[in-house]
Every structure is written in structure tokens, then in C-alpha cells.
Amino acid sequence: GENVEQHPSTLSVQEGDSAVIKCTYSDSASNYFPWYKQELGKRPQLIIDIRSNVGEKKDQRIAVTLNKTAKHFSLHITETQPEDSAVYFCAASNGYSTLTFGKGTMLLVSP
Amino acid sequence: ETGVTQTPRHLVMGMTNKKSLKCEQHLGHNAMYWYKQSAKKPLELMFVYNFKEQTENNSVPSRFSPECPNSSHLFLHLHTLQPEDSALYLCASSQDTVGLGNYEQYFGPGTRLTVT
Numbered sequence: 021g022e023n024v025e026q027h028p029s030t031l032s033v034q035e036g037d038s039a040v041i042k043c044t045y046s047d048s049a050s051n052y053f054p055w056y057k058q059e060l061g062k063r064p065q066l067i068i069d070i071r072s073n074v075g076e077k078k079d080q081r082i083a084v085t086l087n088k089t090a091k092h093f094s095l096h097i098t099e100t101q102p103e104d105s106a107v108y109f110c111a112a113s114n115g116y117s118t119l120t121f122g123k124g125t126m127l128l129v130s131p
Numbered sequence: 132e133t134g135v136t137q138t139p140r141h142l143v144m145g146m147t148n149k150k151s152l153k154c155e156q157h158l159g160h161n162a163m164y165w166y167k168q169s170a171k172k173p174l175e176l177m178f179v180y181n182f183k184e185q186t187e188n189n190s191v192p193s194r195f196s197p198e199c200p201n202s203s204h205l206f207l208h209l210h211t212l213q214p215e216d217s218a219l220y221l222c223a224s225s226q227d228t229v230g231l232g233n234y235e236q237y238f239g240p241g242t243r244l245t246v247t
Contacts, residue, residue: 052234063135063221063238064174109174118164118187118228119236121174 022047024112026122033100034130041125043110044092050112053086053093054119059106067108068095100129134158135239137222143245144212152207152242154222162228163205164236165197169218180205181228212246219243 023046033039045053054069070077070084070093077084081100086093093112097104107126111119135156144150156163165177179187180199194216196208205222222239 054234063240064236065238066235069235107173113234118176118179119234121176124173 022050022112022114022117022120024110024120024122026110026125028125029123030126030128032128032130035100035102037100039097039100039104039127039129041095041108041110041127042092043094043112043122044090045112045120046091047112047114048088048091049114049116050091051115052113052119053084054111055082055084055095056109056111056121057106058109058124064109097127100127102129102131105129134237135222135224137220137239137242139242140240141243141245143247144209145247146212146214148212149208149210151209152220152222152244154205154207154239156203156205156222156224156237156239158224158237160224160226160237161202162225163199163202164223164225165205165207166221166223166238167218168221168241174221178207179228186228209244212244214246217244217246 026043051072056064057067058064070086081098083096107124109124110122113119138153162181167175176189177191178197183199198206219241221241223236225236
């Protein structure tokens with residue numbers, strides 16, 4: 021089955037800095053890669069996703085990149101703000117099975 | 132948000148009790164999921180139902196018993212739990228379990244379970 025590794029487990033940045041979270045996956049057939057954000061005490065919510073037919077996708081301050089050859093994908097957050105503080109989960113799917121989630125990254129943005 | 136609701140939000144039970152968690156989705160989705168969220172395993176998939184049929188059981192102990200009477204409702208029946216079962220139990224739904232474009236999962240607020 022699919023295995024998703026996520027790093028780092030904790031990331032601390034100053035407000036205004038950029039943050040990068042990286043994930044690797046094992047199943048070369050995986051073709052869908054979403055990112056979920058879970059604020060403290062709240063439910064996980066999808067913030068951005070990418071499919072295997074594109075290499076990069078942006079939405080305002082967040083972007084996701086995908087390297088299919090290396091089987092890794094990354095979340096980039098620019099100009100971080102305190103409200104970006106949360107746990108971020110990456111996930112992968114090959115279209116035939118449910119999402120496999122990474123173990124999460126706790127992002128702390130200090131004012 | 133009212134797309135996926137869960138009750139109760141908090142539950143404290145003894146190891147000999149029997150209780151049930153309820154999940155309801157109002158999104159017209161066909162697939163529903165139970166996840167266990169704890170410090171050790173942040174998003175651990177337990178069960179998947181697609182069109183009311185269980186499609187995945189991720190080696191979950193039999194003291195957890197799911198029930199899906201229709202595509203909108205999902206239950207998790209609990210009995211003779213252990214203290215290590217204390218966790219946040221999240222329900223989620225999606226349009227389907229397979230097929231591109233159908234993967235976004237909508238999560239409920241979760242039930243915080245404490246087993247004493």
C-alpha cells in the first residue's frame with residue numbers, strides 16, 4: 021500500500037518568513053496530492069491540492085509543488101502570519117484507494 | 132459549518148460501558164470514514180463505507196463496531212474499551228472513494244473520547 025512520509029514534524033518561523041513542508045510517497049501510481057490544515061481544536065480542512073498532470077499550483081500565499089520522478093511534493097507558505105499556525109497534513113492517493121495521510125507538521129508562526 | 136456533524140462532542144466512559152458515536156453528513160456524499168486522531172498517530176483511518184458498504188477495515192479491534200444504515204449516517208459502537216482508546220474520533224465524508232475529482236474529504240468536528 022501507499023506510504024507517505026512528512027517532514028518536519030514541527031516547524032517554527034517568524035511572522036513574514038516562508039515555511040516549507042515536504043512529503044514523499046511510495047506508490048508511483050499516486051496521482052492526487054491534497055494538503056489539509058487543522059487549527060487547534062478544529063477539524064482538518066482542505067487548503068490546496070495538486071494532480072499528477074501539473075508540477076505546481078498556487079493560491080495566494082500558498083503553493084504546492086510536485087516532483088513525480090522523485091516522488092515528493094511540498095507545501096510552500098510565503099509571508100507567514102500567526103493565523104497560519106496549525107497542523108498541516110499531506111496525503112496521497114492513486115485513484116483506486118482512499119487517501120493516505122502523512123503524520124502532520126505543526127507550524128508555529130511567532131509574531 | 133454544518134456539512135458533517137458529530138454527536139456527542141465529548142464522551143467519558145468506563146471500560147465496561149457501551150456507547151455509540153454518531154455522524155451525519157448533509158452533503159449528498161456517498162462515502163463516509165471514521166478516523167482516530169491521537170498524539171501517536173495523528174490521522175489513523177479506521178473504517179471506510181462507500182454506498183453503505185464497508186470497503187475498508189484497517190485492522191481495527193472488534194471492540195469498535197461501525198454501522199452505516201444509509202449514505203448520510205455513520206455510527207461507531209463502542210464496548211469494553213481500553214484507556215489507550217482515548218482519542219479524538221473524526222468522521223469524514225467524500226463524494227466517492229474512487230475517481231479523480233472525488234477525493235476531498237469533509238471532516239466533522241470530532242468526538243473527544245476519554246476512557247476511564
